[in-house]
Amino acid sequence: MSQRIEIVSAGTKRDLGRSVGATAILDMSRIAGVVDYRPEELVFTAKAATLLSEFEAMLAARNQMAGFEPADWAPLFGAAAGKQTLAGVVAADVCGPRRVKYGGVRDHVIGCRFINGAGELIRAGGPVIKNVTGFDIPKLMCGAFGTLGVLTELTFRVLPRPQNAATLVLRDCAPHAGLAALIAAAQLPVEASGLAYCPHDTTPYSGAFIRVDGTTAAVSEKLGLLKQQFHALDFTMLDAVETDQLFRTIGDGSVIGADGDIWRLCVPPAAAAKAIARAGADVWYADWGGALLWLRMPATAQSAEKLRAIAAELGGHATLFRASAEARSTIGVFEPEPPVRAGLTKALKQAFDPHNILNPGRMFPYL
Amino acid sequence: MIDLPAPDRQVIARRDQIAAALKAIVPDGVASDPASLRAFDRDALTAYAQLPLVCVLPATAEQVSAVLKFAQREGLRVVPRGAGTSLSGGALPLADGILLGLSRMNRILELDYDNRCVVVQPGVTNAAVTRAVQARGYYYAPDPSSQIACTIGGNVAENSGGIHCLKYGLTTHNLMGVELVLINGERLRIGGKFAGAGGLDLLGIICGSEGLLGIVTEATLRILPRPPVTRTLLIAFSGASAAGRCVAGIIAAGIIPAALEFMDRRCIDAVERFCAPGYPPDAEAILIAELDGMPAEVADQCRDLSGIAGQCGATAIRGCADEAERARVWSGRKAAFGAMGRLKPDMLCMDGTIPRAALPQMLEKISALSDHYGLICCNVFHAGDGNLHPLIVFDCMKEGELERAEAFGADILKLCVEMGGVLTGEHGVGVEKKALMGEMFSDADLNQQQRLKCAFDAASQLNPGKVFPVLHACVELGRMHVRDGRVPFGNLPRM
Numbered sequence: 001m002s003q004r005i006e007i008v009s010a011g012t013k014r015d016l017g018r019s020v021g022a023t024a025i026l027d028m029s030r031i032a033g034v035v036d037y038r039p040e041e042l043v044f045t046a047k048a049a050t051l052l053s054e055f056e057a058m059l060a061a062r063n064q065m066a067g068f069e070p071a072d073w074a075p076l077f078g079a080a081a082g083k084q085t086l087a088g089v090v091a092a093d094v095c096g097p098r099r100v101k102y103g104g105v106r107d108h109v110i111g112c113r114f115i116n117g118a119g120e121l122i123r124a125g126g127p128v129i130k131n132v133t134g135f136d137i138p139k140l141m142c143g144a145f146g147t148l149g150v151l152t153e154l155t156f157r158v159l160p161r162p163q164n165a166a167t168l169v170l171r172d173c174a175p176h177a178g179l180a181a182l183i184a185a186a187q188l189p190v191e192a193s194g195l196a197y198c199p200h201d202t203t204p205y206s207g208a209f210i211r212v213d214g215t216t217a218a219v220s221e222k223l224g225l226l227k228q229q230f231h232a233l234d235f236t237m238l239d240a241v242e243t244d245q246l247f248r249t250i251g252d253g254s255v256i257g258a259d260g261d262i263w264r265l266c267v268p269p270a271a272a273a274k275a276i277a278r279a280g281a282d283v284w285y286a287d288w289g290g291a292l293l294w295l296r297m298p299a300t301a302q303s304a305e306k307l308r309a310i311a312a313e314l315g316g317h318a319t320l321f322r323a324s325a326e327a328r329s330t331i332g333v334f335e336p337e338p339p340v341r342a343g344l345t346k347a348l349k350q351a352f353d354p355h356n357i358l359n360p361g362r363m364f365p366y367l
Numbered sequence: 368m369i370d371l372p373a374p375d376r377q378v379i380a381r382r383d384q385i386a387a388a389l390k391a392i393v394p395d396g397v398a399s400d401p402a403s404l405r406a407f408d409r410d411a412l413t414a415y416a417q418l419p420l421v422c423v424l425p426a427t428a429e430q431v432s433a434v435l436k437f438a439q440r441e442g443l444r445v446v447p448r449g450a451g452t453s454l455s456g457g458a459l460p461l462a463d464g465i466l467l468g469l470s471r472m473n474r475i476l477e478l479d480y481d482n483r484c485v486v487v488q489p490g491v492t493n494a495a496v497t498r499a500v501q502a503r504g505y506y507y508a509p510d511p512s513s514q515i516a517c518t519i520g521g522n523v524a525e526n527s528g529g530i531h532c533l534k535y536g537l538t539t540h541n542l543m544g545v546e547l548v549l550i551n552g553e554r555l556r557i558g559g560k561f562a563g564a565g566g567l568d569l570l571g572i573i574c575g576s577e578g579l580l581g582i583v584t585e586a587t588l589r590i591l592p593r594p595p596v597t598r599t600l601l602i603a604f605s606g607a608s609a610a611g612r613c614v615a616g617i618i619a620a621g622i623i624p625a626a627l628e629f630m631d632r633r634c635i636d637a638v639e640r641f642c643a644p645g646y647p648p649d650a651e652a653i654l655i656a657e658l659d660g661m662p663a664e665v666a667d668q669c670r671d672l673s674g675i676a677g678q679c680g681a682t683a684i685r686g687c688a689d690e691a692e693r694a695r696v697w698s699g700r701k702a703a704f705g706a707m708g709r710l711k712p713d714m715l716c717m718d719g720t721i722p723r724a725a726l727p728q729m730l731e732k733i734s735a736l737s738d739h740y741g742l743i744c745c746n747v748f749h750a751g752d753g754n755l756h757p758l759i760v761f762d763c764m765k766e767g768e769l770e771r772a773e774a775f776g777a778d779i780l781k782l783c784v785e786m787g788g789v790l791t792g793e794h795g796v797g798v799e800k801k802a803l804m805g806e807m808f809s810d811a812d813l814n815q816q817q818r819l820k821c822a823f824d825a826a827s828q829l830n831p832g833k834v835f836p837v838l839h840a841c842v843e844l845g846r847m848h849v850r851d852g853r854v855p856f857g858n859l860p861r862m
Contacts, residue, residue, distance in 0.1 A: 041724065042618060129753065130528055132792065135819055163621075220663075221661045270482045315560055344549075350822065351819050363567075
């Protein structure tokens with residue numbers, strides 16, 4: 001009988017995904033420390049359990065940042081904020097609002113070292129941005145929840161931090177109009193770095209939010225273009241500090257609140273309004289230009305059926321993000337895979353973890 | 368010299384029968400006579416040629432599926448091909464393999480501006496995507512230099528780059544979904560018009576898999592609104608190291624140019640003689656910097672970038688006044704490969720990536736190697752992202768020059784790895800660089816990659832002989848794996 005090893009570093013997201021039913025815990029928290037940071041190369045390498053806060057502080061000191069704007073979901077799961085590690089962020093695909101401009105976690109992890117299920121130390125990718133040498137295994141590790149390997153080291157591409165940022169807020173718009181505004185804003189050459197919508201009664205924010213950044217001149221220029229586009233609507237503006245607070249709240253999911261089950265539904269942005277109308281969530285908001293819908297809905301088989309049907313019809317996938325361990329195991333957390341795809345997933349598990357010992361069952365019963 | 372899997376004589380003897388079976392699947396798209404096959408005997412790594420067993424050009428995903436099902440049943444090898452512009456031999460045929468050409472599947476299926484994406488078949492050319500959306504003010508960002516000919520299917524297979532990668536990424540950053548046909552003929556959709564994978568990020572490993580995992584029959588691509596302003600600067604330096612310092616200074620100042628290209632003295636001379644782009648005659652090195660975005664933003668960045676160039680000792684900084692001047696400045700860079708033909712009839716284009724800071728040191732070492740091998744090497748460099756293209760010129764009709772050029776190239780790539788870089792930035796491993804994979808990866812690393820391949824293609828029928836220096840049977844990898852890697856992997860025979 002082989003072990004079932006649960007991989008843990010800070011442990012802030014252990015309730016995200018299915019229960020592993022671990023027979024052993026592999027505590028990675030001592031595998032930490034910055035290996036190499038070269039601001040002029042835009043490349044940062046650190047041991048897996050290096051704190052995200054340390055990474056962000058080092059980048060900030062050199063006017064740089066992580067392009068995927070890692071969120072902090074710990075409070076959603078009843079844990080303390082500020083504790084998560086790089087490996088946790090990568091394994092759980094913790095990506096914030098900036099995804100609309102710079103892509104997801106997978107677009108910023110350019111290299112990694114990990115231990116596969118046979119105990120071999122494997123290196124993949126490299127410390128340069130442009131690299132097509134061998135399969136892009138670092139991408140496969142992003143969002144794999146530790147089911148394919150134990151991450152020991154990560155290399156990120158990083159970006160210059162924009163000098164300034166601001167948000168155009170369209171107040172008092174109904175869901176249909178708000179989501180349509182996000183689509184319209186995404187088609188302007190302002191390179192919006194945040195596109196979110198919170199309905200009327202949402203606290204602490206409501207409205208459609210369009211974030212732009214760049215040099216101070218660029219920000220005012222981009223705001224000008226947005227004001228021209230939305231001149232007929234009631235709008236206001238947020239400065240850089242307010243913008244930062246707003247989008248932190250959007251990314252962290254705290255708009256949804258501390259109570260209730262949470263689903264995250266990904267759909268094509270232009271289908272968001274339709275998806276929302278059909279989902280019938282009592283509390284919800286949209287990020288990534290409408291491509292990500294946070295929904296407070298009960299973790300029931302009925303909700304699952306409804307959301308999976310929406311995803312199947314419109315294109316996309318639903319994740320049961322916060323629920324009891326029992327619900328997560330019985331309903332399932334990630335979008336169920338059609339047989340051909342499940343076959344590939346099983347074969348990949350076999351290729352990386354032949355004894356099925358690394359976080360077994362975390363994503364699917366077979367992964 | 369490269370080695371490919373030994374051809375199976377029995378398969379070659381069955382050529383007519385195999386061609387007939389493929390004709391039953393694709394009645395109007397099978398070639399099996401030597402004259403027709405000649406058109407497919409090589410890609411853009413022109414030093415190597417091989418007639419395929421038979422060439423099939425399906426017109427639909429159903430036909431692709433049926434061809435692969437047939438190949439799997441018969442145990443036949445399959446080499447996929449787009450436009451055949453690979454510089455690494457990714458589409459080099461096998462004597463006993465079916466060449467599967469996707470060029471007939473060339474329809475743009477959907478333009479979806481609200482979701483900022485297009486859906487295309489694999490045989491659509493890269494440039495055709497931008498052409499289809501530019502009237503609405505959009506473009507497709509990846510722009511490999513072969514973009515008027517190369518296809519999206521090939522771009523996905525090779526994770527193609529171009530000159531705008533630093534700011535806009537490679538194909539993988541602009542690819543949202545594919546329909547993939549597996550070797551058993553099964554079709555599946557991965558990704559689409561939405562964000563996130565919903566499970567393992569299969570799209571991430573499909574892109575750049577060099578035709579080893581499956582055949583892409585449809586791709587969903589991100590399109591971007593065209594920036595309102597683009598400005599191009601030509602900057603001259605009296606030495607390569609000053610240009611290198613300038614590149615580091617630009618990045619450190621938080622400027623991400625849309626493009627930042629470097630050319631050395633030899634290359635400048637060659638292109639001046641070829642198409643006279645008007646580069647400063649006394650320059651030892653030049654940078655072409657392109658900035659795009661909103662007008663004031665671009666003006667700010669031009670000012671800052673010029674200031675940095677001045678501090679780094681630029682001998683001339685010239686902003687292009689109009690579109691004609693901009694086109695002229697770029698014409699020299701784009702003609703660099705062609706200009707090599709004036710020096711010698713043949714050329715090898717290398718493709719390593721290095722940390723940007725290592726550029727001056729790298730150029731010195733390349734110069735020393737050039738003397739050692741007695742061959743001229745001109746350097747062009749995507750300086751923004753560290754992707755180096757040394758162009759080694761030679762004459763393959765002269766005894767030993769091809770071998771010397773290849774040895775020179777291999778030494779350059781080994782240097783790239785030594786300096787903390789990688790073997791290939793955008794051209795792929797193919798057959799060209801597979802023997803060097805061991806410079807960058809351990810046996811365990813390579814075996815892990817091969818096991819990933821086995822998860823998709825257990826009998827190694829898709830593009831065998833590419834990427835991996837030693838081809839292990841999947842069953843061997845599996846058996847050894849259970850023994851915890853204690854059995855050495857390296858001494859298996861080459862297949």
